Amino acid sequence: xxxxxxxxxxxxxxxxxxxxxxxxxxxxxxxxxxxxxxxxxxxxxxxxxxxxxxxxxxxxxxxxxxxxxxxxxxxxxxxxxxxxxxxxxxxxxxxxxxxxxxxxxx
Amino acid sequence: xxxxxxxxxxxxxxxxxxxxxxxxxxxxxxxxxxxxxxxxxxxxxxxxxxxxxxxxxxxxxxxxxxxxxxxxxxxxxxxxxxxxxxxxxxxxxxxxxxxxxxxxxxxxxxxxxxxxxxxxx
Numbered sequence: 001x002x003x004x005x006x007x008x009x010x011x012x013x014x015x016x017x018x019x020x021x022x023x024x025x026x027x028x029x030x031x032x033x034x035x036x037x038x039x040x041x042x043x044x045x046x047x048x049x050x051x052x053x054x055x056x057x058x059x060x061x062x063x064x065x066x067x068x069x070x071x072x073x074x075x076x077x078x079x080x081x082x083x084x085x086x087x088x089x090x091x092x093x094x095x096x097x098x099x100x101x102x103x104x105x106x
Numbered sequence: 107x108x109x110x111x112x113x114x115x116x117x118x119x120x121x122x123x124x125x126x127x128x129x130x131x132x133x134x135x136x137x138x139x140x141x142x143x144x145x146x147x148x149x150x151x152x153x154x155x156x157x158x159x160x161x162x163x164x165x166x167x168x169x170x171x172x173x174x175x176x177x178x179x180x181x182x183x184x185x186x187x188x189x190x191x192x193x194x195x196x197x198x199x200x201x202x203x204x205x206x207x208x209x210x211x212x213x214x215x216x217x218x219x220x221x222x223x224x225x226x227x
Contacts, residue, residue: 001168034213036151043201043217044151050211087151091212094165096141096153
């Protein structure tokens with residue numbers, strides 16, 4: 001199975017900060033990576049798929065980049081509603097695998 | 107609009123089985139696939155399995171092999187996830203998600219609200 005190593009596991013940030021979260025795959029996954037946001041008590045929400053395609057309705061301050069084994073999610077200017085936990089998910093092959101999550105907090 | 111509505115919370119005893127439903131609407135059920143994902147209390151997301159909407163193909167995570175069965179009912183556009191021989195560490199929220207594939211790529215774009223399953227004696 002492909003292992004997804006996500007870092008950091010948590011980070012402290014302030015409104016307006018630029019935040020970057022990374023995921024590393026244990027083998028190449030081309031561009032088959034998505035990013036999901038989850039708030040407490042809620043289902044995950046798709047932010048970005050195919051590494052860099054912004055899901056409809058997601059603010060443009062979210063962006064994704066990478067290829068092969070190294071990927072990143074960037075929030076250009078953190079907003080109050082962005083404090084949440086973020087997960088990467090590889091959908092290159094089965095079994096699908098998530099990163100461990102990154103909690104973005106004040 | 108696309109919706110995935112899951113069944114209500116369940117409480118089960120160890121060794122029992124649970125069957126969670128995911129009723130979909132707003133799209134052609136047989137055109138997309140369904141993933142099942144769970145989240146134990148305070149833990150991250152864990153992928154459990156995938157079922158095709160257009161044929162009988164399924165993929166299960168190895169740790170659930172032999173205990174997990176995913177089925178679909180195209181007449182009601184509903185997907186089901188049955189987990190057998192429950193243990194206390196199966197206590198989690200179980201989610202279904204629509205997996206869409208087109209020329210833009212693959213993604214889980216719509217999610218059910220989650221079904222809490224508690225396993226306790």
